[in-house]
Amino acid sequence: MLRTSMQVAEESGERSMGVTLSEVARHAGVSLATASRALNGSARTVGGELAAKVRASADALGYLPNAPAQALARSATANVGVLLHDVADPYFSAIARGVSDAAGQAGLLPLVINTDGDPQTQVRGIRMLHGQRVRAIVLAGSAHTDPAAVRAVDAALADYRADGGRIATITDHGPGYDAVLPDNRGGAADLTRALLALGHREFAVITGPERLRVPMERLAGVREALAEAGLEPAEGTVQHVEFTREGGREAVRRLLDRPQAQWPTAVLALSDVCAVGVLGELRERGVDVPGRMSVAGFDDIPFAADVAPALSTVRMPLERLGASAVTLALESDGGERPDRLTLPTEVVLRGSTGAPFRQDR
């Protein structure tokens, strides 16, 4: 004979998992159905008196709904998934915070997965979240430039969506997705124009790996603004590195290896965490910022204002990015036209930028 968990619990003196709804129902002297309706408000209502009695029993027994069971019965969980490169990176952690807040608002719990920007890991992550039957997936990392990678991710997302999953991406992952789009290109162009306005003509740009789309978009923005001024980056002054502090340092080292005459007067690091590395390396090398070289970043992570010198950058509403993505994904009526929300960026000039260094002075 099969033994119920209750019996086991009674025998062993240890129940495996919580008070069940039917215990509550029995305690309140009502049916399972009524208990369920009273505690979780279905379409149907329950008589005021009974409802109160059920609620009383529920917290007398310390009832906590079994989320997996609810999920199964409703075929809908109370979770959202977040896919990002690395929670420990301030850019992503700010986004994660936004996602978390918006999810909380909606009564959902966020499940976060670090992909380190690897397409494979990303695909596995999507599958896991799909398996979890999360209500929505927020894809926070940059899209890839490699078509094969894009296809793989798209396929995984398509499967998920085919099963009723909702998706929102942060930054552009193709026209098929609801998306929150910070103006990467425009922001980079604006930043460049701001530096041009300060008088700079000799730029270096430190951007992210070519395999990612976001850094490429930002780079395109820089090029666009430079072109407007009839300029283009000199050979060897566009460095592709990882968007990490170490990446920034590495790029600086390469830049300073060149003869001083070829040093740029302004370096655009297209990610703040990268820029922080740049600042650190320049300081250690004794290069004055902004006297000898202006430095600007991108993202306006919380620390940007506090490093020394305070970092000029392009402000992006990181938390809002995350929060909006959740909202978008949840609202998405599954209609034909995906919602695509462009968020403006804003140049913030602080102490790390100034007038260009003059060789002849």
Next chain:
Amino acid sequence: MLRTSMQVAEESGERSMGVTLSEVARHAGVSLATASRALNGSARTVGGELAAKVRASADALGYLPNAPAQALARSATANVGVLLHDVADPYFSAIARGVSDAAGQAGLLPLVINTDGDPQTQVRGIRMLHGQRVRAIVLAGSAHTDPAAVRAVDAALADYRADGGRIATITDHGPGYDAVLPDNRGGAADLTRALLALGHREFAVITGPERLRVPMERLAGVREALAEAGLEPAEGTVQHVEFTREGGREAVRRLLDRPQAQWPTAVLALSDVCAVGVLGELRERGVDVPGRMSVAGFDDIPFAADVAPALSTVRMPLERLGASAVTLALESDGGERPDRLTLPTEVVLRGSTGAPFRQDR
């Protein structure tokens, strides 16, 4: 007549949630039981031939196990919960990364909840995670000093544990929990001794709110080392603020409001993010660091080495803290004696500290 989701799916041309195991079983021409055993390796084995056939069918159909259903059947989910103050804070995001990595190793997915250090929110969070039937909860935020708050949290945790939940805390939440314990007190004492060794005698200490235990422990460490040298902080030089950049700035403002003769030569900010605020404010006020004032932090968050001047601090293995907590919680045999693992800290002296300022010079 009740209609199965299959029928609905066939009629509407849209299935609500994925390929099911029984579809796989049918496709492979085996029973549900066999399919389950083949795909998820139970105690029982399945003939090699059949197993292969099942696996083939599974990925022919693109089968993804329904996690909530598995959770219900097994009465065990594949999730762990992390409760922290704020993912966007580098201290916690590093821990979160560690948790995430260790969870991944164990085939689990992390569910993260921000509590902003509020006991109420913390209790609600624990209840939610309990409801989710997560396998383990990692409590990453500091314990409270208010007994009522502690009781509330303890009660929620006790309920969870009574239902078979596993718990590990980071920092001390009382002797009843498996815990990973960075040596807050010892680290703070060591840091203080290091500054004493540099010749400092006039200290200010900026620590966290009195409602949290961690900042109090650190403060105690400082006091202890000071006492060894026959010193104690002068009146008004111990500032309790939030462990945020703004908190750091605020404390500095209060400190500098005092007559210059009473300015400390060293300020111990007992959290790096706080210290970064201190550095920022001092720079803006034109106070030279470390010339006029040495500044030290605590935690060694990734940025600490890159701010200017590079921050002297107490290194804590943040990611390992998170990872170890997961391991501990999962291993915990539920035996009588909780596992408590003390992790050493290490003083790291960088550019933000130096010899004390001499008034008479």
Next chain:
DNA sequence: CATCAGTGGGAAAGCGCTTTCCCGGAGGTT
């Protein structure tokens, strides 16, 4: 050659909920 593990397949009972369907009673219409 009968007996006994041991092996591996399948039927079916749960896991803890939600929701459909049925039904009896109250109130409103002709």
Next chain:
DNA sequence: AACCTCCGGGAAAGCGCTTTCCCACTGATG
């Protein structure tokens, strides 16, 4: 007074899995 419609309670069928229990079969054993 007969007829309908609401309203709200309860029985029971699922949701998609895991696992127990039963059973048929194989090969070893005495």
